Amino acid sequence: MKKRTFILSLSLCMLSFHLQAQQTDTTRYLKGKLKVITTEKENGEGKEFTKVTMGAKKDAPRTRLETSWGSFDLGFNNYIDRTAYGTMNFADMNSIDNFAFMNPAAQAADFELRTGKSIHINFGIVKQQLSLYKHYLNLVYGLTYDINNWHYRNPITWRKEDASKLTTTGSPFANTNATTVTRDTVRYSKNKLVTNYLQVPVLLRFETSPHHPSRNVYISAGAYFGYLVRSHTKQIEEGSKNKRKTFDDFNLNKFQMGAQFELGYEGFSIYLKRQMTTLTNYGTVQYPYAFGFRLTGL
Secondary structure (H helix, E strand, C coil): CHHHHHHHHHHHHHHHHHHHHHEEEEEEEECCCEEEEEEEEHHHCCCEEEEEEECCCCCCCCCCEEEEEEEEEEEEEEEEECCCCCCCCCCCHHHHHHCCCCCCCCCHHHHCECCCCCEEEEEEEEEEEEEEECCCEEEEEEEEEEEEEEEECCCEEEEECCCCCECCCCCECCCCCCEEEEECCCCEEEEEEEEEEEEEEEEEEEECCCCCHHHCEEEEEEEEEEEEEEEEEEEEECCCCCEEEEECCCCECCEEEEEEEEEEECCEEEEEEEECCCCECCCCCEEEEEEEEEEECC
């Protein structure tokens, strides 16, 4: 009897080993959101593939404070233009200087963007989610690096002028380091302004089923605050490979503040950001916004 039991046990072990060698599935969960399945066949000699799916571990444990390193947003940016083009009776002389060398006068078409190429990118350096009430209501905050590409359709150039130049009114520049926007006679295959801000988002997040991620939907709303750390223009003339980069803060707003909204499900979310401060300090009156998808992270 003992011999039969030993043989049966040995047979079951060999069968289990054979099945495991024939096909091995390894499932891993990343932050309870992305499900990674790795399949290997034929003792490792066959085809191996990895499948990544949006999913979540059912009844995943939650902690009161959750930390995420490295989120990634990808979308598009544009702005709402409320500049009073054609009226040079600005209260700030700098606003007149900004358009001083545009003849005929500046108009909204000069600042029209290539919407398909004006890309918004946001890298989440670190984010935390603090549960305020059983994970149904949460506070989300962190530090991110935000990049906007303002890709212009028409050949305009941002540049700094010195005080020796005069405005069209014959008065000296009010700012000895004034920024002006001019039209160029050449055509550009690429003509863009790039802004880089360090941002601090502060959002309230509501989750419908925080302990069942497979059916959890979340809505976030709040504000973000940013500081300009770098900006430049990049221009490439049509038919040429030579590119020209100019690094300067121009007359960009050093500080920004805006509203942010997010809607997510199982690790995938969409976002909308609307800036309440203008893109520049004087001249144009443009309020940026961005929308897109969050691919990873909080």
